Amino acid sequence: MTGSETRMHVAGASPYDVVVGHGVLGEVARMIGDRPERVAVCYPEPLVHLADKVIAGLDAYDVLRIVLPDGEVAKTGGVALEAWEQLGAAGFTRSDAVVTVGGGATTDMGGFIAATWLRGVPVVHVPTTLLAMVDAAVGGKTGMNTGAGKNLVGSFHEPAGVVCDLDVLGTLAEPELIAGLGEVVKCGFIADPAILELIEKNPADALEPRSAELRELVERAIAVKIAVVVDDLKETGGSGGHPGREVLNYGHTMAHAIEKATDYRIRHGEAVALGMVYVAELARLSGRTDDELAARHASALEAVGLPTRFDQAAFETLLATMRVDKKSRGSHLRFVVLDGLAQPAILADPSEEHLRAAYEHLAGVR
Numbered sequence: 001m002t003g004s005e006t007r008m009h010v011a012g013a014s015p016y017d018v019v020v021g022h023g024v025l026g027e028v029a030r031m032i033g034d035r036p037e038r039v040a041v042c043y044p045e046p047l048v049h050l051a052d053k054v055i056a057g058l059d060a061y062d063v064l065r066i067v068l069p070d071g072e073v074a075k076t077g078g079v080a081l082e083a084w085e086q087l088g089a090a091g092f093t094r095s096d097a098v099v100t101v102g103g104g105a106t107t108d109m110g111g112f113i114a115a116t117w118l119r120g121v122p123v124v125h126v127p128t129t130l131l132a133m134v135d136a137a138v139g140g141k142t143g144m145n146t147g148a149g150k151n152l153v154g155s156f157h158e159p160a161g162v163v164c165d166l167d168v169l170g171t172l173a174e175p176e177l178i179a180g181l182g183e184v185v186k187c188g189f190i191a192d193p194a195i196l197e198l199i200e201k202n203p204a205d206a207l208e209p210r211s212a213e214l215r216e217l218v219e220r221a222i223a224v225k226i227a228v229v230v231d232d233l234k235e236t237g238g239s240g241g242h243p244g245r246e247v248l249n250y251g252h253t254m255a256h257a258i259e260k261a262t263d264y265r266i267r268h269g270e271a272v273a274l275g276m277v278y279v280a281e282l283a284r285l286s287g288r289t290d291d292e293l294a295a296r297h298a299s300a301l302e303a304v305g306l307p308t309r310f311d312q313a314a315f316e317t318l319l320a321t322m323r324v325d326k327k328s329r330g331s332h333l334r335f336v337v338l339d340g341l342a343q344p345a346i347l348a349d350p351s352e353e354h355l356r357a358a359y360e361h362l363a364g365v366r
């Protein structure tokens, strides 16, 4: 689908817009505005052609290119240090700005660089994967990994704007598109069942970058994310009895443990799919999710080619990583579960028997 752009507003102390459409890269300069003199564009080398397109619209600024490693390996302290040295050498001031062009690893790392340089300079995200459009670029979470696990260092730093040009998805490899659907399906389960209905009715169109269905899925998933972060930006708890931003972590407790156990060889969106199958079974065993809703997880995910079985790590290894998840409090493990479709809640301290049995289900041995 082509046609007009969709502008979604993120209200709050630092409001901004998320623009979705075809051929909308011209929005980047408008979002940067006329205050900055210098703009640092962060991107991984394989996406230089996309970075060049963005830079072509930035002739009003002195552009500094910061080339990051591609993928998850960008999210380290060493990479941050190198980028800070580049910004320092270029004399970057508080009125200058950062632009990220890439997938979620790039928006997380570029966002972190912007959040920490001079304690925070403006950043505009240009997400180029489905996953980064529907999730990573929106909401201000930035971060990097440490030896102990995923995203353990970071900050909340809201962007000045987000530009989702659906045209760029044309070059994205299908496995990456599928991985992005993991986060889209997550939004369906936690808040917007229409997402699940669209995918279940026509999974083939969800995998078609130019389809009207994919655009609708993108916009619906972004709307879910915006509603959550506007209510609870810093994950301190939602209003009106809603658990708050933690709901966006549905499936992520096990997902992050799987990513670490596989040395990040599995894509984040695939790990989220596996993590949702795991937590749906954990919630079923704990009497929170009914059989039908639990089974719907695997069927919806399999419809678009996402994995639903994982047995490549020892349960004890995964459990040890889950214990340092950010939702844990002291020795108390906490999971986001569903009490019903689109009814997220917290499950605290599940029994070790249930934790293990849910992994046996994920591994296909039970």
Ligand SMILES: NC(=O)c1ccc[n+]([C@@H]2O[C@H](COP(=O)([O-])OP(=O)(O)OC[C@H]3O[C@@H](n4cnc5c(N)ncnc54)[C@H](O)[C@@H]3O)[C@@H](O)[C@H]2O)c1
Residues within 6 Å of the ligand: 044, 046, 047, 070, 071, 072, 075, 102, 103, 104, 105, 106, 108, 128, 129, 130, 131, 132, 135, 136, 137, 138, 139, 140, 141, 142, 151, 168, 169, 170, 171, 172, 173, 176, 179, 180, 267, 268, 269
């Ligand atoms: N901050 C948040 O709220 C948030 C939310 C979800 C995920 N994340 C993070 O996002 C990361 C995963 O992001 P991802 O799935 O985008 O992976 P990624 O950033 O590693 O990108 C995947 C691959 O796609 C390539 N690519 C990107 N755009 C392309 C395009 N248009 N055409 C061709 N190739 C392209 C990249 O070069 C890379 O090799 C993880 O680190 C995850 O923790 C953060």
Ligand SMILES: O=C(O)C(=O)C[C@@H](O)[C@H](O)[C@H](O)COP(=O)(O)O
Residues within 6 Å of the ligand: 135, 139, 141, 150, 151, 152, 183, 245, 246, 248, 249, 252, 326
């Ligand atoms: O935005 C959020 O909040 C999320 O939890 C979105 C997740 O999809 C994303 O993977 C995020 O990076 C996870 O954050 P973390 O705090 O668990 O590291």
Ligand SMILES: [Zn+2]
Residues within 6 Å of the ligand: 135, 183, 252, 268, 272
């Ligand atoms: Zn995620």
